[in-house]
Amino acid sequence: MRLNDLKLFTTVVQLGSFTAAANALDLPRANVSRRIGELEKHLNAQLFFRTTRKLRLTQHGDIYYQELLKVIEGIEKANEAISQLDDKPVGKVRIGILPDSDEVIQPILAGFQDTYPDIELDVRFSSKGHHELYDQGFDLAFHIGALQDSSLIARHVAKVHRFLLASPDYLARYGEPSAIEELTKHRCICYRWSDGSIENTWYFTDSQVSVKPKLSSNSTGYIRQSMITGQGISFLPLMLAINAMDSGLLVRVLPEYQSKSEDVWLVYPNRLGVSRATRLLIEHILDKLPKAF
CATH class of the missing domain: 3.40.190.10 (Periplasmic binding protein-like II)
Structure with a gap:
């Protein structure tokens, strides 16, 4: 019986399936299933009720899991104690x-x-x-x-906070809006959420504006690069554009407007x-x- 197999068992319990544990540990699913089977054989006890929908611990499995947590925590503390002595x-x-x-x-x-x-x-x-x-x-x-x-x-x-951003080239070509209402006349780049919806209403601290996107993407990186190449204005957190702003590739538009904080x-x-x-x-x-x- 190996410590890694015991940790694998606790991971399967915490994540709820062999597949989730395999993904988390970068292992083939068949490998996880085999090793759990070998552990059950070694213990001569069934640890899981297996159904098509989910795994559920047996009474033996639940008791084993609770006791293992204490053992694994103790081993990890012992390993940490050694590494702290070595200061590495x-x-x-x-x-x-x-x-x-x-x-x-x-x-x-x-x-x-x-x-x-x-x-x-x-x-x-x-x-x-x-x-x-x-x-x-x-x-x-x-x-x-x-x-x-x-x-x-x-x-x-x-x-x-989110801010309106664009490249100097875009502003030189299309002009800089003087009010948020003018954004409806500009080429706007919008984010597409994982559910397929497009974020085409931009909310500021005390106002909002609905824009018609000329470009949309589910990648903020793609949106950032599109702004840099002069394709439009977008509404992004500064943390996603710090380097581009430091180098002058992007600048703030209507800097008095920002989103509510997140x-x-x-x-x-x-x-x-x-x-x-x-x-x-x-x-x-x-x-x-x-x-x-």
Whole structure:
């Protein structure tokens, strides 16, 4: 019986399926199913009721899971104690970052690995924030907006606003609007949400305007690049356009208008034992990221 198989069992329980555990751990689903089967054979006990819809723990499985959590936490604490003596933190952290936020996040994560070169980072883009923590097996993830899952631990990172942005070339060619009502006459680039709807009503702190998009995309990176090449005006958080603004490729339009603030959170599961590597990354991000806005 291997420790990795025991951790695999707890991951299957926490994520609710062999498929979700396989995705989170980058394993073939057949591998997960086989190893759980071998564990059951070794224990001479059935751990799961298997149905076409979901997995459910048997009485043996539930007792085994509760006791394993204590054992695994103790082993992880022992491993951390050794790494702390050597003062060389090790481990792997899976983090979900917001799509197209890499311009801000990548230098921060690179700086973290410069400080802790023995910690491996598995960085994945996630547009669903806390909703994908369990599906993807993240140790932590970024989330923008309201939080609905009270079982998670949430650390506030910053408040962000959206602003109207365009390239100097676009403004030279089409003119700069003097009021938000004039946006209806401009070439506007709108975001398309995952449900297919287009965000063509832009809400500001005390007003709003509905625009007719000349271009729409579900990628904020594509929207940013389209603005840079002079294709129109869009409404994006500054965190997604910092480099382009610093280099003068994008400028603010009607700078007195901005959206209501949205909260950026770091969220992670309220599990027994957050690894030292994860704690170090959380504190690093909380220290560095607010300074980037």
